[in-house]
Amino acid sequence: MTDTDTYLIRPNHQHKFKPAIVKECIREIVRERLSGMQYDPEEVPELSRSLAETIKDKVKQSGFERYKLVVQVVIGEQRGQGVKMSSRCLWDADTDNYAEDVFMNDSLFCVVAVFGSYYY
């Protein structure tokens, strides 16, 4: 039979969601955009939205086809308050993964989490 069935229901090892690569993506973009920035309540909504879009586009270009992406960006002001962020996922641990990074300077902190879920 020479039917050209190439529908993959599991990613090849090269095409798996690689947390290390994505973390590097996130780190570059966040450091470039946020170094030296102060927390400004007017700008921050737009900043966090555009940061999320930029990171999503960058990760898409890194070659994770067949992966659905969820990018979360949290930017908060540094005023000595306590904050805790946690997440749980119900997914296929073999194919799905996530990457996260935290950036802090004197006036703000930024947490980015990218979740990748394989689309069967």
Add this chain to the structure above:
Amino acid sequence: MASVKLRASFKNTTGSHIPVLKVDIGELLSLGLAMDEYQTEEETAFVVEEVSKIIKESVEATIGGNAYQHSRVNQWTTNVVEQCLSQLSKLGKPFKYIVTCIIMQKNGAGLQTASTCFWDNSTDGTQRSTSVTVSLILVLGSCLDSSSIL
């Protein structure tokens, strides 16, 4: 006697020889060879109300009206998220879930969250809930990715 056409092929592209049989579910159903257990569109769609309810209940059960306590906040985030996830998985839908929770002490600082997703709008969705008490702010978000192998 009913006969169904099957197509077979051997995948050679990745070096693994897995025989793949393709069958048309519709044909099987019409021949009465398959039970109509494949879930309907309504049952597998993302239902916003159910998810909001689950989120609200988990938050109230775990934190109630408590004040922010640094020693307990670890436990709270874990509990809220795990409870949410177990309730969501009990719904029995063919979904993958991602649940995130942020608890922040209220002291006048600003917090902004944003999220963007690359998925299928018809099957996937997100729900977020924010609760603010006297001493803490809680933001809980859950994303659902439908994954059905067909």
